[in-house]
Amino acid sequence: MRQILLAIFVFLGMQNVAFSQGINVNADREEFALNNSIFVLYHEIAHLLIAKLDIPILGREENAADNFATLMLMRADTEQTDNVLIDSAMGWFSYDENDESESYSDDDLYGEHSLDIQRAFQIVCLMVGGDPETFSGIADDVGLDRDRQDSCEDNFNQMSKSWDIVLAPYINDEPKKLDVNIIYDRGYGLVSAGKLLQKNRFFENAVDNILRKYTLPIQPTMRGKECHEANAYYDSWTGEILFCYELVDEFRALYKEE
Numbered sequence: 001m002r003q004i005l006l007a008i009f010v011f012l013g014m015q016n017v018a019f020s021q022g023i024n025v026n027a028d029r030e031e032f033a034l035n036n037s038i039f040v041l042y043h044e045i046a047h048l049l050i051a052k053l054d055i056p057i058l059g060r061e062e063n064a065a066d067n068f069a070t071l072m073l074m075r076a077d078t079e080q081t082d083n084v085l086i087d088s089a090m091g092w093f094s095y096d097e098n099d100e101s102e103s104y105s106d107d108d109l110y111g112e113h114s115l116d117i118q119r120a121f122q123i124v125c126l127m128v129g130g131d132p133e134t135f136s137g138i139a140d141d142v143g144l145d146r147d148r149q150d151s152c153e154d155n156f157n158q159m160s161k162s163w164d165i166v167l168a169p170y171i172n173d174e175p176k177k178l179d180v181n182i183i184y185d186r187g188y189g190l191v192s193a194g195k196l197l198q199k200n201r202f203f204e205n206a207v208d209n210i211l212r213k214y215t216l217p218i219q220p221t222m223r224g225k226e227c228h229e230a231n232a233y234y235d236s237w238t239g240e241i242l243f244c245y246e247l248v249d250e251f252r253a254l255y256k257e258e
């Protein structure tokens with residue numbers, strides 16, 4: 001991976017950790033919001049593939065979906081996708097920091113998802129496991145010790161191989177046209193979050209980067225809209241991925257200045 005520029009990121013109450021090397025943390029709120037949105041979209045695409053291709057999942061599906069999103073971004077291996085990974089990990093750390101309760105509640109512990117901070121560390125673990133040269137500085141800065149960083153490499157390789165095995169039967173060897181319904185719902189006018197997504201070809205890029213690689217038994221729909229909650233999900237009933245514009249606004253609010 002290319003070398004990323006040096007920058008400092010004040011790490012959200014966690015001892016003001018400053019990244020010491022190799023990182024260009026986005027100073028821009030819009031880019032942070034877009035990058036976190038991209039990670040969530042990739043996560044939802046994992047749910048779609050799991051459902052429509054009948055992919056076996058050993059363990060929590062939510063963890064598998066995060067791992068898939070991380071893997072796809074690692075493999076894309078561009079400066080932008082590196083920044084998506086960094087911002088997404090920071091996003092989960094921020095959610096954890098913003099949680100004012102002193103301890104975790106039962107519903108945090110029995111919920112479908114891992115804890116926010118575990119999701120953050122897992123992304124960083126796979127980043128450093130898959131590309132220690134680029135990401136060991138970040139792993140050091142967030143406190144992943146060197147022994148764990150070493151075992152992250154095994155975790156990354158195992159996870160990467162597992163996804164390759166289960167997706168192999170569905171690979172498109174020939175570039176193939178895939179029709180996807182992409183809708184940026186305008187409602188009473190396209191809100192600024194919707195504009196941000198549309199301008200950056202949010203759904204279109206995800207289709208090109210992921211969905212076109214596989215043979216799907218359906219014509220997927222991806223819809224951005226206002227839904228009065230900050231959420232995104234794969235709807236197994238309609239086969240549609242729905243991304244609420246309010247989630248972009250939540251990521252904008254989550255961003256903290258250096």
Ligand SMILES: [Zn+2]
Nearest residue numbers: 043047062065
């Ligand atoms: Zn999920």
